[in-house]
Amino acid sequence: MYRTHTCGELRLENQGNEVTLAGWVQRKRELGGMTFVDLRDRYGITQLVFDENSSDAITSQLKKLGREFVIQATGLVRERSSKNKNIATGEIEIDVKELKVLSPSVVPPFTIEDESDGGDDIRMKYRYLDLRRTPVRENLILRAQMAHAVRSYLNEQDFIETETPVLIKSTPEGARDFVVPSRMNEGEFYALPQSPQQFKQLLMVAGFDRYYQIVKCFRDEDLRADRQPEFTQIDCEMAFVEQEDVLSTFEGLTKYLFKAVKNVEITDFPRMPYSEAIANYGSDKPDTRFEMLIKDISEVVKGKDFKVFDDAEFIGAISAEGCANYTRKQLDALTNWVKRPQVGAKGLVYVKCNEDGSYKSSVDKFYSQEDLQQWASICNAKAGDLILVLSGDKSAMLYALGALRLEMGKQLGLMDKNTFKPLWVVDFPLLEWDEESQRHYAMHHPFTSPKAEDIHLLDSEPGNVRANAYDLVINGVEIGGGSVRIFDSELQAKMFSLLGFTKEEAEAQFGFLMNAFKYGAPPHAGIAFGFDRLVSLFAGLDSIRDVIAFPKNNAGRDVMIDSPSPIAIEQLDELSLKLNVKPQDN
RNA sequence: GGUGGCGUAGUUCAGUUGGUUAGAAUGCCGGCCUGUCACGCCGGAGGUCGCGAGUUCGAGUCUCGUCGUCACCGCCA
Secondary structure (H helix, E strand, C coil): CCCCCCCCCCCHHHCCCEEEEEEEEEEEEECCCCEEEEEEECCEEEEEEECCCCCHHHHHHHHHCCCCCEEEEEEEEEECCCCCCCCCCCCEEEEEEEEEEEECCCCCCCCCCCCCCCCHHHHHHCHHHHCCCHHHHHHHHHHHHHHHHHHHHHHHCCCEECCCCCCECCCCCCCCCCEEECCCCCCCEEECCCCCHHHHHHHHHCCCCEEEEEEEEECCCCCECCECCEEEEEEEEEECCCHHHHHHHHHHHHHHHHHHHHCCCCCCCCEEEHHHHHHHHCCCCCCCCCCCCCEECHHHHCCCCCHHHHCCCEEEEEEECCCCCCCHHHHHHHHHHHHCCCCCCCCCEEEEECCCCCEEECCCCCCCHHHHHHHHHHCCCCCCCEEEEEEECHHHHHHHHHHHHHHHHHHCCCCCCCCCCEEEEECCECEEEECCCCEEEECCCCCECECHHHHHHCCCCHHHCEECEEEEEECCEEEEEEEEECCCHHHHHHHHHHCCCCHHHHHHHHHHHHHHHCCCCCCEEEEEEEHHHHHHHHHCCCCHHHHCCCCCCCCCCECCCCECCCCCHHHHHHCCCCCCCCCCCC
16 A cells, blocks of 8 residues: 555645555645645646754755655645645645655656647657646546446446447548458458447347447548547447437436536527528537628629629628727638638628718729618628628638638637537438539438438439438537438338449448348438547547547647557568558758 | 748747857756645756758858648549
């Protein structure tokens, strides 16, 4: 036994007890004749006291102590003469009788404090030190609590937690696969799962009825603050259910998590068709914490000799509340912002709705006060508001207006991290057209069932077929998504042909699933939540890296262990691999 | 693949129009200090200005390239 108590639990009622604590030296304060040491572990901080009465042995040990030394101290708990109300153990201290250095520390490269002086780079390189810091540790504790809550909810609902293989088979659809060469099968590769999709459907065929798993998934695509090459899903599938059953079950899970983990009651849980999300928010993951909806003003702005609008496919606007007083400089900044290639607008037209009821716009030459009043009325803009107008190709401008809306929401402080607005986005298109390869791709995945009422459109206008697919969106973050699956092998074959697979290709890639469906497949549907995103949302963070113990950087590198890395030629030989790395030009 | 930001002491940053010996805070080391808790006071050490080329009498500063890192677009069924 290295300790009798943790550094977070001793109180005044322990006064007089002899205790042994072990932990890290947070800080040493020498005041000449006496010295204080803050001893830290994951539970808290306890103050150790040494004075002139301490033995020479202790004094010489004490002299050597530096930050992050691991020590063990034994002594009596006593009341402090001057108390610290800021920490839980602030009324007591340990009068140390024995001191042992268990493990010394070199000087750490940054301070191990709530507000560290270290930047991201160095904290990632020394992640094991960063994890000692309370805010980082608390994020991971939150993650553990949430995983626990997910399991208790789903177990309670009779879901069976089942593991599925990590070494599986590469499929052409979807994201790029991470692949693993097989030593025993020369020239052949496993793939790491992008999700356990086909296995969970097979578990439904197997009669498991309700499956879940908190599981790692892998996608070899470029990364973002909210995307890691390996990430964790709460993966679920249910048999003998319709879309509504899945939505209500996982609405239940979401509400349960908010209540159990954050003590937040979620009452409103709207559904929004995909088409409405795109039209009003310019996004399939609308942030509904604030309004500022996109309005189509194409009809009323055309025919006034303003060529830019007359030639545009679509003219859309949003109204930013209380921004009529924006200066020329602010408007120029916004204009530059929307003209960035990432947003892609050609320019920005504004209308200031002045407090006196008049309107001042950048296109006054073409539009009368009455015209502008009409715009304002469509945009629900009142005196003091600023209308921002973009024009151009419809889908591009909806996207740009959506981005501008979020930017304005951010500038106006409308995105409160403690407000949570979940919704289901439903009725996604089944397919999306890819210009480059001139074919349709499954928007969700190839096993997603079309809506029954749209099946007749599959041949005539496949692009307009809606799917029984749904996403859970909270505060503009895509938390999860799923679909009702096809369980009819004929319809599945039809889907494969729409996606441009020959019978043989479909057989080679997905034969095992299609075979399974021949043996009595129950109607089934499923969903997966991005667990990292959900935790970061709960923690009020923008990057999922902060809720992952050992994350990777933008380029998919782990800067702590320095991976990925080359392997020995012998390893390559054993795997029957030859490298073909292109030389750098220069 | 593309766009942009950043890279200066262990760390976080400042560094003017290109001009003498590159600064601050913090951390670190030494000294003093018996109630501190971001202890205080005094002193000290610490720099390949990411790397490479170029412009210039002269580059931390300007140009180009490159590497690293972050954010975004493409991509992510």
